[in-house]
Amino acid sequence: MIIRTAACIALLGLAGGAACQAANKDDFYRYYSVQVKVSSLGADRLLDSYRSHGGGSGSPGSSFGISSPIADASQEIEIKPTHEGGRLYANLTFSSEGTQSESGSDKNGDKAGPDDEPAVRRQRIDLTDLRPTSIDLGSDSDGRTYRLDLTPQVVEQRITPLSFREVTDKLYKLNFHRSRVVLNDKTLVGRMQVTSTQMTWIQINDLANIEFSLHRIKNAKPWGRLQDGCITITHPDGDEIEIVRVTNGDDSQLIEGGPYRVWVRWKEPAQTYAEMREALTKYRDRLLSGEETAASPHTLQLIEQKLTREPGPWLVGSGGSSRRPHDIVEE
Structure with a gap:
């Protein structure tokens, strides 16, 4: 033609x-x-x-x-x-x-x-x-x-050119779409849903409060790696956390290759399983007595499910934020 x-x-x-x-x-x-x-x-x-x-x-x-x-x-x-x-x-x-x-x-x-x-x-x-x-x-x-x-x-x-730094900075944003959190390659402790975060944290009762980032952050250790959509964090004591279905950037793309370094802050757990169970029981009682109003019609059902499951460790919280300039260490 x-x-x-x-x-x-x-x-x-x-x-x-x-x-x-x-x-x-x-x-x-x-x-x-x-x-x-x-x-x-x-x-x-x-x-x-x-x-x-x-x-x-x-x-x-x-x-x-x-x-x-x-x-x-x-x-x-x-x-x-x-x-x-x-x-x-x-x-x-x-x-x-x-x-x-x-x-x-x-x-x-x-x-x-x-x-x-x-x-x-x-x-x-x-x-x-x-x-x-x-x-x-x-x-x-x-x-x-x-x-x-x-x-x-x-x-x-x-028309207006971007600095290369602006483009690469977006790749530091992580997205977790009901991502499975697995302890020591055998125990599913929960799923996390967090998007567009440069500083991510998870709380696992009886294990640790863990904060991690692709940025190098103060007082952090290079204990993690990101490879083919999976973050693996390994503590020197032997405990290992694996988070799957992780994507990068505003367009939520799977970054292939690696591994890429992940910086980790590993702290003592803020709550034990017994403390979590006690707090949930008190909250349930306040809802039943009318002292507080449930956030949704399913709140009581979810509380009962958590109270009847076996002792942890369990993922009890997750979240994230944008990077904090005072917290970043230039590499």
Whole structure:
């Protein structure tokens, strides 16, 4: 397939007034684009018969063209995206040359002389809803069918450069999505739900209060590591905590590879199992007597579940915060 581009798309995105609107004039610009792709399926319509025949893309103010891959139906297709009144359109022009038979007539029976004008068909497609649209191009003699796919896009491009430090700082944010907390590779002590935290803490009764971070923090030890979405914290005494399903950054991506160092503060537990049970019992009694109001209809049920389970250790709390500059040690 031949692709002809009549304008530089990147420059049009910057210069075309209709093609570009600033989401934030100081930091970003926005432009609209239409991606075009031609594909086909064999007569059996099975996936194994799929073929891609190329494509192109353009923004309002540009035009580009493609040639039909159908061997026995010569056709040129020109695509002109436009942005009018807040709407995005793709203006298509189909130009077909007359196909002559051995008698010198075209397939419609008309004589096709050297000065014959190609047949022209125009079509306008509204792509404002940003939904992909497909157009049937026809089929060739062996039954293979061809399709033109148009996909609209809204592209936001940053103008003001970021410092590399700003980007890397986001990777220090950790996200825990009902992450399992396992003690010594065998005991599930609970699950934690904490997002976008640079300083994370967990409380496990009868074991420890643990604070950890990818930042180097004061009075912390390099007892942890992050590798392939799993944080492992190992105390010199032999106890090991494993936290799985950990992601990084604002877009919550799994950082592969490693291991990466995790800095840990390991402190004595703030509460034993007996103390936790006593506190829960008193809280339940206050709820039953009406001295306090339950936070939810399920509070009493959750308390009873905790009171009936076996002695710990259990995860009794978790949370996090953004980094505290006075607490960070520059490496």
